[in-house]
Amino acid sequence: NKRISDKGEVMNKLEKAMNYIQNNKQKINNKYRMSFHVIPTIGWMNDPNGFSYYKGEYHLFYQYHPYSSEWGPPHWGHVKSKDLVKWDHLPIAIAPDMPYDSDGCFSGSAIEHDEKLYLMYTGHLDPTKKPEDIRQVQNIAVSSDGINFEKIKENPVIGTNMLPKDAKPQDFRDPKLWKKGDMFYVVIGSRNIDNSGQILLYKSKDLINWEFVNTIARSSNKIGEMWECPDMFEIGEKNILIVSSQFMKSEGDRFNNLHSSIYLIGKLNYEKGEFEHEGYYEIDHGFDFYAPQTLIDCKGRRIMIAWMNMWGQRWPTHENNHGWNGAMTLPRVVELKGNKLIFIPIEEIKNYRTNGYYVEETITNDFLLLPFRSFSLEIETIIDVSNATRAGFRLCKGKKEETLLYFDRNENKVVLDRSDSGEGPGGVRKTTPNIKDNKLKLRIFIDRSSVEVFINDGEQTMTALIYPSDESNHYEIFADGTAKFSIIKWDIRV
Numbered sequence: 001n002k003r004i005s006d007k008g009e010v011m012n013k014l015e016k017a018m019n020y021i022q023n024n025k026q027k028i029n030n031k032y033r034m035s036f037h038v039i040p041t042i043g044w045m046n047d048p049n050g051f052s053y054y055k056g057e058y059h060l061f062y063q064y065h066p067y068s069s070e071w072g073p074p075h076w077g078h079v080k081s082k083d084l085v086k087w088d089h090l091p092i093a094i095a096p097d098m099p100y101d102s103d104g105c106f107s108g109s110a111i112e113h114d115e116k117l118y119l120m121y122t123g124h125l126d127p128t129k130k131p132e133d134i135r136q137v138q139n140i141a142v143s144s145d146g147i148n149f150e151k152i153k154e155n156p157v158i159g160t161n162m163l164p165k166d167a168k169p170q171d172f173r174d175p176k177l178w179k180k181g182d183m184f185y186v187v188i189g190s191r192n193i194d195n196s197g198q199i200l201l202y203k204s205k206d207l208i209n210w211e212f213v214n215t216i217a218r219s220s221n222k223i224g225e226m227w228e229c230p231d232m233f234e235i236g237e238k239n240i241l242i243v244s245s246q247f248m249k250s251e252g253d254r255f256n257n258l259h260s261s262i263y264l265i266g267k268l269n270y271e272k273g274e275f276e277h278e279g280y281y282e283i284d285h286g287f288d289f290y291a292p293q294t295l296i297d298c299k300g301r302r303i304m305i306a307w308m309n310m311w312g313q314r315w316p317t318h319e320n321n322h323g324w325n326g327a328m329t330l331p332r333v334v335e336l337k338g339n340k341l342i343f344i345p346i347e348e349i350k351n352y353r354t355n356g357y358y359v360e361e362t363i364t365n366d367f368l369l370l371p372f373r374s375f376s377l378e379i380e381t382i383i384d385v386s387n388a389t390r391a392g393f394r395l396c397k398g399k400k401e402e403t404l405l406y407f408d409r410n411e412n413k414v415v416l417d418r419s420d421s422g423e424g425p426g427g428v429r430k431t432t433p434n435i436k437d438n439k440l441k442l443r444i445f446i447d448r449s450s451v452e453v454f455i456n457d458g459e460q461t462m463t464a465l466i467y468p469s470d471e472s473n474h475y476e477i478f479a480d481g482t483a484k485f486s487i488i489k490w491d492i493r494v
């Protein structure tokens with residue numbers, strides 16, 4: 001793993017990556033860069049990893065390939081924050097530099113133990129570049145300062161020898177750790193020999209010696225195929241299992257992206273390793289939401305963050321050589337309402353509101369340009385749709401571009417249409433809101449190349465990447481029929 005730098009020094013893979021970042025980060029193009037979302041300084045970012053609260057700060061790691069704006073052998077990038085809005089970039093935490101992770105430090109999670117921060121991640125091994133020879137194993141790296149990590153000598157701590165008989169050694173990844181009583185548990189994504197996805201549960205007293213408990217859930221090739229990036233947590237009496245399911249078949253408005261992140265609600269029997277559950281639900285109804293991971297913080301909040309992107313689509317920052325690609329969503333508090341999850345933006349974002357502007361307008365078969373220009377804002381609105389067939393917003397509007405967000409009464413849907421948003425993949429997504437008293441409540445966040453919509457206090461969310469040109473920073477409301485809008489807008493400045 002030793003490399004020689006331009007100056008002739010011997011460098012390891014981690015130092016080599018840090019050197020590369022240092023020497024090249026000023027070359028990236030800033031056009032589409034976000035300000036209040038986590039994005040890489042340079043290079044490619046995918047899944048959030050190791051999302052945790054350690055010694056009074058939030059830590060977030062991520063799948064990171066600094067050398068290009070395309071996926072490559074992942075390192076773990078690292079940022080930390082005191083409030084989940086302002087993030088500091090830290091040195092890369094781990095690089096693929098050991099025999100048990102030489103082709104990538106794939107996704108995983110973090111947990112505090114004995115005042116140290118433990119990372120568990122998947123070592124990806126692809127020795128011959130033939131798919132059948134791929135192996136994935138689980139490893140541990142430890143830190144006592146939250147910055148410098150050491151891989152332990154016992155790695156891999158869960159090898160392919162600990163798989164149940166019906167599991168393939170090629171797809172065994174993305175461990176998510178938690179503690180219950182004095183026992184550590186981990187859920188890991190796995191592929192059955194019939195190619196379906198399944199979630200394996202292991203337990204340990206010390207994070208090093210693990211024992212297989214059971215296979216707790218299966219896609220059975222009905223709920224998508226392979227299951228990646230599981231997460232398992234408790235809210236009240238319920239256990240929630242999150243999975244990122246590959247190639248889910250679309251069902252009407254649901255599961256229309258290449259892969260889908262979903263949740264299952266039920267009850268986990270820790271002894272038997274059985275998870276009884278009913279139904280499965282899509283987490284986000286937009287385009288760009290995958291591989292979410294959660295933590296619980298000192299205030300007892302269950303907070304979720306996801307990769308704000310999707311595999312297999314057009315990436316304008318990559319196509320145009322901007323030198324970076326990938327972002328995280330706004331962190332969202334997860335709560336259980338009835339038998340469904342709701343998702344609410346972390347309240348800390350309110351500390352960054354500025355230039356507040358309030359307006360109430362009733363319009364009939366008309367549109368109205370709002371008097372602000374911004375690419376970094378929050379809009380909170382209540383639309384009375386009693387007499388409207390269609391009512392909503394033209395966001396990020398320019399001469400030719402607009403991102404449509406509106407309520408359609410005939411279909412009873414909220415529609416997010418990015419067909420004319422600018423560069424990028426386009427497309428339309430819809431979801432059925434729960435309209436009470438004829439009122440639709442929306443919170444909309446725009447951050448240069450992203451839009452996140454929270455519908456009716458988080459009953460649904462719609463997340464999308466958009467790539468409008470610099471002049472498309474206008475906002476308009478419109479109605480077919482009559483609609484009354486109450487709007488508050490703030491700029492978000494970090």
Ligand code: FRU
Nearest residue numbers: 047063074106107173228291
């Ligand atoms: C999900 C995923 C994970 C894997 C990682 C590799 O997006 O495919 O299953 O660990 O990306 O970067």
